[in-house]
Amino acid sequence: xxxxxxxxxYLFRKEGQNVTLSCEQNLNHDAMYWYxxxxxxxxxxxYYSQIVNDFQKGDIAEGYSVSRxxxxxxxxxxxxxxxxxxxxxxxxxxxxTGGRRNYGYTFGSGTRLTVV
Amino acid sequence: xxxxxxxxxxxxxxxxxxxxLNCSYTVSGLRGLFWYxxxxxxxxxxxFTLxxxxxxxxxxxxxxxxxxxxxxxxxxxxxxxDSATYLCAVQATGDSWGKLQFGAGTQxxxxx
Numbered sequence: 001x002x003x004x005x006x007x008x009x010y011l012f013r014k015e016g017q018n019v020t021l022s023c024e025q026n027l028n029h030d031a032m033y034w035y036x037x038x039x040x041x042x043x044x045x046x047y048y049s050q051i052v053n054d055f056q057k058g059d060i061a062e063g064y065s066v067s068r069x070x071x072x073x074x075x076x077x078x079x080x081x082x083x084x085x086x087x088x089x090x091x092x093x094x095x096x097t098g099g100r101r102n103y104g105y106t107f108g109s110g111t112r113l114t115v116v
Numbered sequence: 117x118x119x120x121x122x123x124x125x126x127x128x129x130x131x132x133x134x135x136x137l138n139c140s141y142t143v144s145g146l147r148g149l150f151w152y153x154x155x156x157x158x159x160x161x162x163x164f165t166l167x168x169x170x171x172x173x174x175x176x177x178x179x180x181x182x183x184x185x186x187x188x189x190x191x192x193x194x195x196x197x198d199s200a201t202y203l204c205a206v207q208a209t210g211d212s213w214g215k216l217q218f219g220a221g222t223q224x225x226x227x228x
Contacts, residue, residue, distance in 0.1 A: 006159075031214050042120070042218040043160075043203070050214070058215075090159055094214055104150055105216060107159030 002027045006091050006108035012116045013078065013085060021076045021111045023091035030095065032074040033105065036060060037088040046089075049074055078113065086115050118143045118208050122219035129194050129226045137189040137202055137222045145209030149187050150216060151180050152203040160203055163189075194226045 004025040013019045025032065031050045035043040045058030049068040063082025068074055074093075078085045089112075092105035119142045129135055141149065148167050152160035164173045166182040173180050177198060179190040189202055201223045205216040 004159075033215070035218075040125075040220060042220040043205075045215060045217075048215060088157075092159075104148075104162050104165055105160075106162070107152075109159045110157070112157070 004091055004093055004106055004108035006089075006111050008111060009109070011111055011113045013113060014116060016080045018077055018079050019113070021078070021089055021091075021113070023074045023076065023108060024072055025074075025093045025106075025108075026072060027093055027095075027106060028071075029093035029106070030071070031093060032068070033092045033094075034058075034064075034066065034074070034076045035090045035092065037090060037110075043090065046076065085113055088112050118206065118217050120204055120206055120217055120219040122202075122204050122222050124222060125220070126223045127225070129191070129224065131195055131226055131228050132193050134190070134192045134194070136191070137224070139187040139189070139204030139219055140185060141187070141204075141206045142185075143206055143208040143210075143217075147207040147209045147211075149182055150205045150207075151187070151189055152205065154201045154203055154221070163202075191224070194224075196226045196228055199224055199226045 007022045033048040034046040037043050044060050046064050047066040049055035055068050065077045090110050091108040094105050121140045123138045151163040154160040164180040169184045171182050177192045181188045201221040203221045205218040
């Protein structure tokens with residue numbers, strides 16, 4: 001079955017450590033997105049990408065980095081510069097590109113990151 | 117600035133007690149409005165897309181409607197399995213990247 005796979009489901013980070021969250025999709029979608037979800041807040045956009053080797057900062061990109069070397073993969077690195085990384089991270093993909101209508105996101109199951 | 121506001125923040129219903137959730141939006145132009153359902157600890161699941169005022173869509177006990185400034189998600193005779201957080205999101209016409217902007221969600225609890 002086609003879908004988006006995020007791993008790991010739970011991740012613990014020590015102070016000063018970089019960690020990488022994996023996101024893989026087999027839907028042949030061009031666009032991929034990373035969102036952060038905190039209790040009582042809406043999903044906030046971290047980074048997004050429409051094509052391989054190209055990505056754009058979202059609203060809260062500071063302390064995060066991404067790469068898009070393959071169409072199927074869009075990993076997110078949470079660096080030590082991110083001072084409050086504890087949150088639920090969601091990866092999504094969609095078929096819409098450019099200025100055309102978005103037919104909606106398909107989401108992964110999320111990664112819960114906790115600082116210890 | 118584009119904004120999406122959902123109300124109420126939380127809703128507690130008895131089984132069979134119908135109600136509505138509200139999603140108000142402010143965008144320069146609306147390309148699409150989306151409703152998602154999210155269970156605890158899981159990713160959101162797509163429910164509906166609405167593209168123009170007056171449009172309605174239904175799925176089982178859920179019905180979504182759209183006006184020029186807001187959308188409603190009606191839950192008719194809810195069951196405990198309808199308990200979830202319901203998210204609303206919009207895509208603005210001024211955005212060429214396909215990004216969705218989300219509201220904070222309405223947490224719905226349906227008790228037997």
